[in-house]
Structures are given as C-alpha cells and as structure tokens.
Amino acid sequence: MAESRNQTVREIGRSGVRCSAVGLGTWAIGGWRWGGTDEAAAEAAIQASIDEGITLIDTAPAYGLGRSEEIVGRAIAGRRDSVVISTKCGIVWHTDKGVWKGRQDGADLHQYLGPESIAYEVEQSLRRLGTDRIDHYITHWPDATTPVEETMDALLRLKEQGKIRSIGASNLSPPLLRAYLDSGQIDAVQEKYNMIERGLEDALLPLCRDNGVSVLSYSSLALGLLTGKIGPDRTFAGDDLRIDNPLFTPAARQKAADFAADIHPVAEAHGASIAQIVIAWTLTRPGITFALCGARNPSQARDNAGAGRLRLSEADIAAVNSALERHFQEI
Secondary structure: OOOOOOOOEEEOOOOOOEEEOEEEEOOHHHOOOOOOOOHHHHHHHHHHHHHOOOOEEEOOOOOOOOHHHHHHHHHHOOOHHHOEEEEEEOEEOOOOOOEEEEEEOOEEEEEOOOHHHHHHHHHHHHHHHOOOOEOEEEEOOOOOOOOHHHHHHHHHHHHHOOOEOOEEEEOOOHHHHHHHHHHOOOOEEEEEOEOOEOHHHOOHHHHHHHOOOEEEEEOOOHHHHHHOOOOOOOOOOOOOOOOOOHHHOHHHHHHHHHHHHHOHHHHHHHOOOHHHHHHHHHOOOOOOOEEEEEOOOHHHHHHHHHHOOOOOOHHHHHHHHHHHHHHOOOO
C-alpha cells in the first residue's frame, strides 16, 4: 500500500496492518441521525480522502442499515489496495437475540455478538464493501448475553480464514477490555475521545498502552463542535442527533467559538484550519493512535487530511492546552 502525501502512518496494534493516523469516519455518510445523505457527495468525499493520502476508512453496518458500507464499496471500487477498511459487527437487525438497542428506519436493532451472527454479518459486510477481506473488524457495542471468549473465538476463526486481518472492539469498559485481552489478541479499541471528552485518559488509555493496543478515537471533532464552524446561532433539524445533545447548547457553541478564536494564531502560523489543529492535537495525546474524522463532501475530506501532515510544536500544544483550560472547564 502506498504511503503518500506525507501522512503520518501508524500500525494497528501488533497486527502488521499500517494506515494513516487520520482516518475517514463514515457514520454521517450513512445518513441515519445526520439528516440524510447525499450519496454522490459522500462517494466524492471518500475518493478525495484517498487522493490526499488517507488510507484508513471506518464504517459499520449500523450506519444507515448497510448504506454507509455500500457507499464505501462503490467509492473504493478499483482502489481497494489503496485503503485499509475498518468495519464492525454486533449491531444487528436480522435477529432479535441479544440486547435491544433501538429502532432505525423501521428495523429493530439488537446488540448481539454470538458466533453464528458474526459469521453471517461478516459475509454481508464483504458483499456490501465489494471485497474479499476486512482489514480491521470491530465489535461495535458490548453484548451482555454472549461470553467474550465465544465472541473472540469467532473473530479468531475469521482471522485464520483470511476474512479479517486484525481484531478490534468498541465502547468498552476497562474490565471488559481485560476480558478481551484474556481471550486472544485484540489489536485496537475504538472509543469516543476529543478535547472536551477525555474520560479515557483515567483508566482505558493506560491499559491499552500497557498491552500494545491501539486506540482509534471517534467523535474526534465532537460531532463538528470543534471545527470552528458551528456558532451559537446554528440550528439543527430532522433526526440530527445534535438537537438534544448538551454539547450543542447555545452556551456550549459560544464556548467553542471563543476557543476557536483563541487558537486562531496557532492555526494561522501553520496555514491550517481550526479543525486541522484540533485533529493534530488529538494525535499527540499519549495512547491515541488514530483519529477518525467525518466528512460529507470533498472539501471537508481534504481539510481533515491536512491534519495528518501537520506537526505541532511543544509551544503549539501548550497554547492549545491553555485555551482549553480557559474555555472548557465547564460545558
């Protein structure tokens, strides 16, 4: 795989799978809880990401009941060997086993990680993505009804069969991560982490560092709050998940706008956007290996990719940390 455009490249755990430290997250591309999607713009965003040297593309069946995976599959056609595909299992609508998760477009979703379900899901993902292997396969949410060792046995079998190349898990507690570690090689976890949501630093990040487990941060831009583009007057409509999110109160959006203004000199010195500084800062945090960032059009994709080429100095990081302390002590 080409490592181009001066992107920072890192390994997923000890798997031997290497990809860009900035990854493209495709939750919004699936449309669900993001007010729909423009599929043509979404495909163009994926292709622009690849053009800019982004090699990590993260998706999931639950992002639009397979829609995001299908869009990714179309966008990477003819370019499969240029990307590392990360997708997930465990949010299902083909069975009512497991723990009820909610509804999406008339379908009942369940959190279920039984071996027979994983075997079914991987085939569906391979078909939608138009590929014969998944580079990084992640359990999307825990399933209290299935022992972790049974889930891991199923994933290890898929790895032996060559259908997946590395194993991950998402939305874990430290005890649950220990259970995964006790059941076989886990290469990475995918968890919510950004400048203002940093709970991972207390226990999960040290546990990952001690065990050679990579961390993929999702919501790296706090659902867009930290881009510097969502001001206090912005409104959200339809099924947009930000409507009732406490991060997006007018007061919180004002704090974000003030923070963006405060770090503008750092961005200006690098010829960078606010979002690029936020992503680059995230990648300097001890234990954070990859930062997943959503993009719904080529412009957003190219901007995110620019963060992978930034190298922040200690003075830059100190300036950003100081601004964080001033504006986000409470939100």
